[in-house]
Amino acid sequence: MFGPLVAKPKSSRKNKTGSWRIDVKPKFLQKNCIACNMCVMICPENCISGKEKNTYKNDPDYCKGCGLCAFICPKKDIEMIPEGEK
Numbered sequence: 615m616f617g618p619l620v621a622k623p624k625s626s627r628k629n630k631t632g633s634w635r636i637d638v639k640p641k642f643l644q645k646n647c648i649a650c651n652m653c654v655m656i657c658p659e660n661c662i663s664g665k666e667k668n669t670y671k672n673d674p675d676y677c678k679g680c681g682l683c684a685f686i687c688p689k690k691d692i693e694m695i696p697e698g699e700k
């Protein structure tokens with residue numbers, strides 16, 4: 615009844631979900647970060663990396679602009695900004 619799934623396991627990294635972003639993107643301020651890793655854990659695209667304080671950043675090719683990282687950051691060190699801003 616159902617055909618085969620289109621997506622293969624572990625194929626999501628090939629889909630550049632950054633193209634899903636509409637209007638906003640996260641900006642990693644790198645000022646008050648405490649390296650708690652919460653943004654890394656919550657990101658549904660697994661596109662945030664960083665190890666030490668104030669080094670965290672995302673990969674815009676895979677960030678879909680959901681805003682979860684900015685919401686969860688306990689130091690408010692991530693801001694959602696308009697797509698055209700730096």
Ligand code: SF4
Nearest residue numbers: 657677678680681683
């Ligand atoms: S907005 Fe943040 S949590 Fe959402 S996909 Fe982009 S980097 Fe990940």
Ligand code: SF4
Nearest residue numbers: 647648650651653687
């Ligand atoms: S959630 Fe905020 S404080 Fe924690 S690692 Fe990410 S940017 Fe740094």
